[in-house]
Amino acid sequence: MEVEITIDGKKIKAQKNENLLRVAKKNGIYIPSLCYYEKISPTGVCRLCLVKVENMRGLVPACATFVTDGMKVIANDEELFELRRDILDMLLSEHNADCIACDKNGSCELQDLAYRFGLELKNRKFRPLWHELELRRDESSYVLSFDSSKCVKCQRCIKACYEIQGKGVLSFAKRGMETYLVAGFGTWKDSECDACGECVQACPVGAIVEKPVFERVRAIDVEKKVETTCPYCGVGCQIELWVKEGKIVKVRGLDEKPNNGSLCVKGRFGFSFVHSEERLKSPLLREGNQFKEIGWDEAIRIFVERIKEIKEKYGPESIAVLASAKITNEENYLLQKFTRVVLGTNNIDHCARL
Ligand code: SF4
Ligand code: SF4
Ligand code: SF4
Incomplete structure (x- = not known):
């Protein structure tokens, strides 16, 4: 059923019970978010998408609010900007923002948000705390690496693993500031992970990244992105090859049919053979x-x-x-x-x- 709502004074037609954040995005209205990921159920933990809705108490997360007829929403004003800026500032105080040495540099949602909200070292309110927290790195997986100092605890990986891949390998351990992501009962290697890389693709920051195949590569180093079809089986998954100096350095699942962004371990990580010296090139x-x-x-x-x-x-x-x-x-x-x-x-x- 079609309903009419107003966001920042703009009248918008939407479907009843459509997600407010998605409706705003579709209509060109910017609302920041970090934990929201189209392919999983809304989580509402990052609090960046808080908006004001007439006749609703307090501020509500747009990602977990569903539109109803006549809804009046304020998505952007000075108060919301300041609040979102403070939330980001707090997130950054727990974050090892070492962008210079981070694989995600150039394709990081937190970096983009900090830039958009003008958060520089000199104007931050909250002192850095990340180095006081225990650093947990997990290098045991043969395809991915985890660094807790980069994790923003958005749960995108946890839900992607459970809701998309149907595995449920990931969860949080401990509580409060000490919360950290854990695979299985301790390490990735000993967990039930089938190395699909869905969590890598879902992670908005550099906390879970692919292990380098040839050398470490940041998104900004990538010279060419080529859309193609995975050659491994007859399903025909759509992929994007990231190329540097003529070599495939990463593979991403394209959000198209039939795979809608998902890939198996071969499609996502099994491309080193393309440049192997041992590859047969003639009969x-x-x-x-x-x-x-x-x-x-x-x-x-x-x-x-x-x-x-x-x-x-x-x-x-x-x-x-x-x-x-x-x-x-x-x-x-x-x-x-x-x-x-x-x-x-x-x-x-x-x-x-x-
Ligand atoms: S995760 Fe993002 S913000 Fe953090 S260091 Fe890496 S690029 Fe910078
Ligand atoms: S690689 Fe796949 S199965 Fe393993 S933790 Fe990530 S999403 Fe789950
Ligand atoms: S590892 Fe990435 S996706 Fe998972 S909770 Fe941390 S920031 Fe979010």
């Missing part, structure tokens, strides 16, 4: 116990001759073809067509059933 011909590099024309000629020879001598049923999940659906279709029509056998199967 190899076996001669005794040795392999000899040959060109494609020669390889195809030898293949055709041998297949013809075998088919004539032993019949088409002596040949079997094994297709692969690593080639496209179209290529798999062509392969079964080739097997049935050209080779004359139904001996075609797929590696996924091995």
Whole structure:
């Protein structure tokens, strides 16, 4: 059901019970947020999206408020600006804002907010406290690293792991200032983590980051981003390759069908093979116990001759073809067509059933 609401004097049409923060964003009205993440249920813990709603007591988090007909909202005024600035200032007092050495430099939501709200070292109200808290680093995962001094306790990773990936590996330990993120009962390595990287993608800051494959890379070092399809299986997940000096250095899941940003461990982390020195770049011909590099024309000629020879001598049923999940659906279709029509056998199967 369509309703009409007013935000900062602007009349807006929305669907009843739509999330207020999303409605504001869709209509070009800025409300800051840190814990809000489109793909998970609203958490309402960062308090940056507090707004004033007529006839509602106190300030309410826009991310956890649902629109009703005639709702009148003040999303931005001087008082809200000062309040949000103070909240950010407090967050930064517990944050190791060492942006110079942080992988997230250039793609960090906290950095963007601090810049937008003009929070500089010289004008901060709250003294730095982060170094008084116990530093917890977890390097035990083979694909990601965690640094508690960068964590803003937004819960995006916890909910992404539970609500998107269906795992529930992450939770908070302790309370108050001492709260920290923990995987399983202690370390990532010993947890039930299946290394999908959903938490890495959800983290708005540099607390959970990918382990470097070749070298450490910040978002600002990335020279090119290429949108493509993951080559690992037939699902066709949409990915974005981050490229530096001609090498793939990170992979992000694109928020498009069929994966809506999610990836498996292979799609997100398994790309070092692309630049491997051991990668086969041309066909190899076996001669005794040795392999000899040959060109494609020669390889195809030898293949055709041998297949013809075998088919004539032993019949088409002596040949079997094994297709692969690593080639496209179209290529798999062509392969079964080739097997049935050209080779004359139904001996075609797929590696996924091995
Ligand atoms: S997480 Fe963000 S704000 Fe913190 S050090 Fe890294 S880039 Fe800076
Ligand atoms: S990598 Fe995936 S399974 Fe592991 S903690 Fe992160 S979201 Fe959960
Ligand atoms: S690790 Fe990142 S996503 Fe998880 S709670 Fe900390 S800041 Fe939020």
